[in-house]
Amino acid sequence: MTNEIVPPEVKLAAKRAAAKTAAQAARGAGAAIVGTIGLSVLGVDWLAVAATAGASLITVAWAAADAYLDKIHNGIPVEYVAAGLVESDDAAADESAGEG
Numbered sequence: 001m002t003n004e005i006v007p008p009e010v011k012l013a014a015k016r017a018a019a020k021t022a023a024q025a026a027r028g029a030g031a032a033i034v035g036t037i038g039l040s041v042l043g044v045d046w047l048a049v050a051a052t053a054g055a056s057l058i059t060v061a062w063a064a065a066d067a068y069l070d071k072i073h074n075g076i077p078v079e080y081v082a083a084g085l086v087e088s089d090d091a092a093a094d095e096s097a098g099e100g
Helices: 008-041 046-074 078-082 089-100
Strands: none
Touching: 008 046
16 A cells, blocks of 8 residues: 555556647647648738647647546546556456465
8 A cells, every 4th residue: 555645547547648638639739820820821910820829839738737637636537447448456456365
């Protein structure tokens, strides 16, 4: 038994969720930036391009942080355990009982 507040498997699931969400948000941000740059070529203000790019990048960081904190707060979803993506506490207990 550890004295950690957040178990290592929950931290790992949170990091994976943050990375996955950041990648998805980055694709959306890239599309927004490319679209805005395309409009700027047609005569839109460059300040609008900079504001859109900045907002898009902040959105990526915000989405990743949200996904990470959601896993830390709510723990590992049952679907992750059922899919075998993480080891359940019961499986870990069964394994350690078999070693002794």
